[in-house]
Amino acid sequence: MENTLRCDPYNLIISGVGGQGNVLASRVIGDMMIYQGYKVTIGETFGASQRGGSVMSHLRISNRGGFSPQMPKGTAHMVVALEPMEAIRVLAAYGNPEVHVLCNTRPIQSVGVICGEQIYPEKKQIVQWFESLSEDAKFFDTTKEALNLGNPVFGNIMAVGALSSTGDLPMSLKVFEQVILKKIPADKVAINLKAYKIGKNLISDK
Amino acid sequence: MLSILLENKNGFEALLMGNDAISRGALEAGVNVVTGYPGTPSSEIVEQLAKVAGERNLYVEWSVNEKVALEVAAAGSYANLKSMCVMKQVGVNVAADSLLHIAEYGTRGALVLVSCEDPGALSSTNEGDSRPYAKMMEFPLLEPGDFQEAKDMAKWAFELSSDIRNIVMLRSVTRLSHASGNVVMGELPKDIPEAIFEFSGTPMDQMKGPVLAFPTLVDPLRRRQLEKLSKAVAAFEESVFNTYVGPQKPELLIITSSVCQLYAREALTILDLWDRVGLLKLGTTWPLPPRLLEQHLSACEKIFIVEEGTPFLEDNIKVLAAEKAKQVGIKIFFGRKDGTLPPVNELNPDLLIKGINNIMGTSFQPVSDDYSEKAAEITAAVALNRELTFCPGCPHRASFWLIHTVLKLDNRAGFLCGDIGCYGLGAGPCGFSTIKILQAMGSGIGMASGFGKLDMFGMSQPVMAVCGDSTFFHAVMPALVNAVHNQSDMILVVLDNSGTAMTGFQPHPGSPASATGSKLPILDIEKLCCAMDIRVEVSDPFDLKATRQILLDLLEDGGNPRVLILKQPCALSPIRKGRKMYEMAIDANRCLLDHCGCNRLCTRVFKCPGLIWDTQKNKIQIDEVLCAGCGVCANICPTGAITAERDR
Numbered sequence: 001m002e003n004t005l006r007c008d009p010y011n012l013i014i015s016g017v018g019g020q021g022n023v024l025a026s027r028v029i030g031d032m033m034i035y036q037g038y039k040v041t042i043g044e045t046f047g048a049s050q051r052g053g054s055v056m057s058h059l060r061i062s063n064r065g066g067f068s069p070q071m072p073k074g075t076a077h078m079v080v081a082l083e084p085m086e087a088i089r090v091l092a093a094y095g096n097p098e099v100h101v102l103c104n105t106r107p108i109q110s111v112g113v114i115c116g117e118q119i120y121p122e123k124k125q126i127v128q129w130f131e132s133l134s135e136d137a138k139f140f141d142t143t144k145e146a147l148n149l150g151n152p153v154f155g156n157i158m159a160v161g162a163l164s165s166t167g168d169l170p171m172s173l174k175v176f177e178q179v180i181l182k183k184i185p186a187d188k189v190a191i192n193l194k195a196y197k198i199g200k201n202l203i204s205d206k
Numbered sequence: 207m208l209s210i211l212l213e214n215k216n217g218f219e220a221l222l223m224g225n226d227a228i229s230r231g232a233l234e235a236g237v238n239v240v241t242g243y244p245g246t247p248s249s250e251i252v253e254q255l256a257k258v259a260g261e262r263n264l265y266v267e268w269s270v271n272e273k274v275a276l277e278v279a280a281a282g283s284y285a286n287l288k289s290m291c292v293m294k295q296v297g298v299n300v301a302a303d304s305l306l307h308i309a310e311y312g313t314r315g316a317l318v319l320v321s322c323e324d325p326g327a328l329s330s331t332n333e334g335d336s337r338p339y340a341k342m343m344e345f346p347l348l349e350p351g352d353f354q355e356a357k358d359m360a361k362w363a364f365e366l367s368s369d370i371r372n373i374v375m376l377r378s379v380t381r382l383s384h385a386s387g388n389v390v391m392g393e394l395p396k397d398i399p400e401a402i403f404e405f406s407g408t409p410m411d412q413m414k415g416p417v418l419a420f421p422t423l424v425d426p427l428r429r430r431q432l433e434k435l436s437k438a439v440a441a442f443e444e445s446v447f448n449t450y451v452g453p454q455k456p457e458l459l460i461i462t463s464s465v466c467q468l469y470a471r472e473a474l475t476i477l478d479l480w481d482r483v484g485l486l487k488l489g490t491t492w493p494l495p496p497r498l499l500e501q502h503l504s505a506c507e508k509i510f511i512v513e514e515g516t517p518f519l520e521d522n523i524k525v526l527a528a529e530k531a532k533q534v535g536i537k538i539f540f541g542r543k544d545g546t547l548p549p550v551n552e553l554n555p556d557l558l559i560k561g562i563n564n565i566m567g568t569s570f571q572p573v574s575d576d577y578s579e580k581a582a583e584i585t586a587a588v589a590l591n592r593e594l595t596f597c598p599g600c601p602h603r604a605s606f607w608l609i610h611t612v613l614k615l616d617n618r619a620g621f622l623c624g625d626i627g628c629y630g631l632g633a634g635p636c637g638f639s640t641i642k643i644l645q646a647m648g649s650g651i652g653m654a655s656g657f658g659k660l661d662m663f664g665m666s667q668p669v670m671a672v673c674g675d676s677t678f679f680h681a682v683m684p685a686l687v688n689a690v691h692n693q694s695d696m697i698l699v700v701l702d703n704s705g706t707a708m709t710g711f712q713p714h715p716g717s718p719a720s721a722t723g724s725k726l727p728i729l730d731i732e733k734l735c736c737a738m739d740i741r742v743e744v745s746d747p748f749d750l751k752a753t754r755q756i757l758l759d760l761l762e763d764g765g766n767p768r769v770l771i772l773k774q775p776c777a778l779s780p781i782r783k784g785r786k787m788y789e790m791a792i793d794a795n796r797c798l799l800d801h802c803g804c805n806r807l808c809t810r811v812f813k814c815p816g817l818i819w820d821t822q823k824n825k826i827q828i829d830e831v832l833c834a835g836c837g838v839c840a841n842i843c844p845t846g847a848i849t850a851e852r853d854r
Contacts, residue, residue: 096577
């Protein structure tokens with residue numbers, strides 16, 4: 001193996017809202033790890049979530065395997081959030097003082113907010129919460145970058161790219177390419193590679 | 207792209223979802239006939255096998271309901287083929303009558319029933335536990351504990367069924383079916399079977415006689431059935447899917463099955479208790495292998511039984527311990543019944559840690575009190591729940607708006623009986639809380655049929671029921687026949703959105719295609735209802751004005767059952783291809799905002815996610831990305847401030 005894991009098991013949560021491509025992002029990371037010989041468990045919450053609900057994937061990456069698809073509370077090492085409030089929700093349950101966060105800053109309003117019954121917290125407030133619940137939080141606007149590519153859904157692959165730049169997991173561009181070649185239609189490979197590279201640079205630029 | 211299920215390299219390791227692992231196991235066993243009715247978390251199994259039906263020479267069918275699905279699969283078995291029938295937990299109730307008789311007679315080719323269950327009701331209206339069926343109807347039950355086992359045990363279920371010549375049930379749960387992990391693949395077989403139903407032998411000749419359940423045959427059939435069960439027990443005593451890890455004489459023995467074993471393993475690792483606590487993981491949970499259990503029960507006084515659903519393992523192990531009391535001695539049991547684990551809802555590693563701590567006196571604190579307090583404060587401050595709602599452009603929003611408003615206008619305390627599908631959300635705010643009764647598939651119309659007969663006791667409330675198109679075929683038809691024959695005073699509204707939308711647009715008898723995409727004749731709901739010789743109306747729910755008039759008229763026209771079919775494809779349906787019917791806009795000059803008196807009917811009450819109330823700028827906006835262009839909100843606004851232009 002070209003690299004080792006920052007922790008074993010490495011507990012990763014990917015969170016977002018139905019339709020953001022959470023599930024594909026977690027499967028791509030899982031496939032990349034299995035391709036390199038690791039044991040992976042992914043627990044996913046879907047079902048009614050395609051109707052605008054919260055979606056959360058738990059990834060347990062290890063050399064040993066046999067881990068639960070639900071990780072114990074307070075034990076996440078990394079939270080990759082496609083939506084800021086979803087990150088807060090996850091941190092409150094699975095966070096700890098050492099957890100790291102990568103977060104897309106673009107909110108997705110809930111129905112309560114849209115119809116004027118609830119107020120979405122201000123960005124300053126959200127950043128403050130991140131600081132008090134994590135060791136390190138990095139922000140990016142993958143939605144904006146993905147819209148430049150033509151579809152907000154590429155935000156999920158950008159977030160995978162961003163995760164690769166942390167060095168927590170062995171995630172080379174080559175392995176990513178190998179994995180998506182088997183996963184998505186041939187005409188979508190180039191644009192996903194581009195999204196991955198953009199995501200990778202979103203973090204290292206800062 | 208080639209389906210991962212077709213990977214032909216023996217020993218190939220891949221990330222598979224639990225449901226895909228079950229599908230792969232069935233393929234490795236050489237399955238021929240696959241049937242099912244969609245239901246989360248089971249649907250992917252039939253869907254994925256349908257995709258490889260051509261390559262693997264399978265007959266795959268989405269059946270009209272679970273009972274018929276089981277009968278179609280049984281036909282495969284009686285014709286010497288290998289069959290699998292897949293459903294969610296509630297489906298087993300639907301199939302139960304046939305299940306009892308199939309289990310009594312036995313099978314020829316292998317027959318495997320897969321039930322994917324939903325502890326915690328993550329996407330169900332219940333926490334149904336189908337395991338007791340195995341005991342009640344006397345057939346073997348297998349429960350895989352991880353992804354590799356999901357594949358391996360699915361394959362073994364076929365072998366066991368062939369060996370004992372009876373149906374075998376494989377039970378999965380959401381946290382296995384919808385989770386993923388490493389699976390090492392085996393070989394795909396090449397044999398091509400031949401289907402024939404033999405009936406030349408005597409009724410007790412299981413392989414060559416007619417398949418009959420006669421009163422005079424019940425005694426010998428039941429004796430034969432119990433012999434099959436004994437044969438299964440003998441196999442279970444030696445099964446590699448029953449494993450023990452831990453010391454020879456543990457202080458505590460955990461007995462568990464299914465994905466709960468992963469929670470238990472995780473808890474024991476975190477608490478560092480592997481040298482003090484033993485873990486007996488059972489893959490074969492009915493009948494229990496008595497020798498194996500006797501051996502482990504003898505080694506330890508304290509027994510902690512970890513399972514989701516009803517206390518099925520717990521009760522059965524207690525019976526076994528009582529039968530073997532002389533050999534195993536007196537035991538202290540912990541589990542769901544004594545409160546060591548909560549009596550309802552799904553389990554997780556945290557609940558296991560808590561339970562073990564209570565028994566062993568150990569402790570574990572993942573984060574400091576300080577951090578927990580901060581997290582709790584922030585959660586309390588946020589409480590931004592993502593309430594479930596109909597999608598933008600969903601025809602159900604318009605349908606419930608209509609039913610809600612006509613029942614209010616009618617003013618006789620009329621009510622709506624609901625059913626199972628996306629439209630169950632009609633009981634919540636997005637459906638204007640119109641549904642007042644919501645239970646099982648087909649039960650809304652059955653109950654409406656009952657309410658509609660209560661006028662002799664002075665009941666004068668108008669009664670309506672809704673069902674979807676897939677549900678109509680599944681369980682509504684017999685209830686409608688009942689309402690028609692008994693002349694019940696009620697209105698059935700069929701919300702026909704052209705597919706089994708909630709579970710991913712699986713076809714049903716009203717669809718033009720099969721599970722594998724081949725062309726099939728459509729059964730027309732309107733014609734079927736008309737054949738019952740009752741008043742049948744058809745309308746477009748997006749046409750609020752016309753549909754409202756029909757509904758009001760139907761309410762007036764009481765005394766008999768009436769049917770209204772509201773036709774409009776689901777907003778997410780592939781047949782829509784994401785096209786907008788209208789380009790929506792807000793005419794700011796017409797919107798009177800707080801001065802209107804409508805009290806923000808559009809965003810406060812109608813609440814389509816495509817409409818935004820901007821609290822800061824104090825104005826209504828259309829969300830260009832979310833708006834599906836159905837045009838309905840243009841007819842909701844009393845001042846006509848929402849405009850709809852026919853899209854090019």
